[in-house]
Amino acid sequence: MKSLVRTDASRVWLILIVLTVVSWTLGADHAFGTHHVPTSLVIIAVAIFKIRLIGMYFMELRDAPLALRNVFESYCIVLLALLTGMYLLA
């Protein structure tokens, strides 16, 4: 059981938990202040990084054929562009 738990997936889970707490703290009222635009952009970027980790390590896309992996990687880039673009320009 130990060898099953001590894997890359567990390390990725820990990173995801830490990033969630970081975003949560950033999003809290007291942390926003007058810099809510850069803070929001950081929160969006962290979210995209997190979904990339989920895709690559939990969904095991890093071991998938390049075409499937590229579709997912491209989606992450497009989503980052869409969300930041719409946030800033809409």
Next chain:
Amino acid sequence: MSVFGAVAIPRRGTAPSPPARAHVPGEPGLWIVLFGDIAVFTILFVVYLAHRGENAELFAHSQQALNRTFGAVNTLVLLSSSLLIVLAVRAYRSDQRRHLTPRLAIAGMAVGSCFVAIKIVEYHEMVAAGITPSTNEFYMYYFVLTGLHLFHVTVGLIVLLVLVGLARNTSPTLANVAFFEGGACFWHMVDLLWIIIFPLLFLVR
């Protein structure tokens, strides 16, 4: 850092070994469904941000009524459930560890079920405070996005229940393993969608 390494592709119908490199998790057709679902949510995210831009004050003010703690805890819940399902998939592929699969899958489902319980409490609090989808545009998007996601969580939990049943099979075929991987990927997609919905609705101002 590869978990699986280079191994031989198992013969059809025999107890499976870990997958070879360049392995499509689940059935290839499943990925069309997953990416289709993700695309629909992406359109909703863009529409939400477009309307947010038109009513920035209203959206920022309404966002204050949301309970960020519920949203964040639900993120931790889904991430932890996802990890348990990742471990269940890996155990299922291994002859030595397959006996751990039912316990891991049940634990993943139990932790995932907490999302639904927390969401019900969250909805109850909001409705008790007089907030419904018809209150204003922000809450309409809040209930549509979280409601649609909650539907996916429910479907995902049913899929996990099927995986628990499958996990009891001590001699799975390749098709069983592919189904198990596919079900797990659906559950990870549910997690992935929440990773975007939570900051978008609760945190980004």
